[in-house]
Amino acid sequence: MDYFIIAVTTIAGLVFHAWLFVRFRRWADRDLALSLAGSDPDKRTWILERLAAAKAAKVKRKDLQGWLERELESYN
Numbered sequence: 001m002d003y004f005i006i007a008v009t010t011i012a013g014l015v016f017h018a019w020l021f022v023r024f025r026r027w028a029d030r031d032l033a034l035s036l037a038g039s040d041p042d043k044r045t046w047i048l049e050r051l052a053a054a055k056a057a058k059v060k061r062k063d064l065q066g067w068l069e070r071e072l073e074s075y076n
Helices: 002-037 041-056 061-073
Strands: none
Touching: 002 041, 002 061, 041 061
8 A cells, every 4th residue: 555655646746747847838938939029919919829830830949939030020
C-alpha cells in the first residue's frame, strides 16, 4: 500500500509540473505578442489572432518573435 501512495503522489506531482510548464510557456508567448503590439487595443487583438495562426502553423518557439515581427510589418 505504501508503494501505491508514493507512486500516485509522484505521478500527480509530475503531471502538475508538466501542466505548469505548458501554462508558463503559453503565458510567455502571449506576453511576447502583447508586448510587441504595444497599447493599441485593436493591434493587441490582431496580434493574438496572429499568435493563434502561428500555433496552427506550428511555428517553432525560437522563430516565434521574428514571425510575429514580420506579421506586424503587414499590419495596417
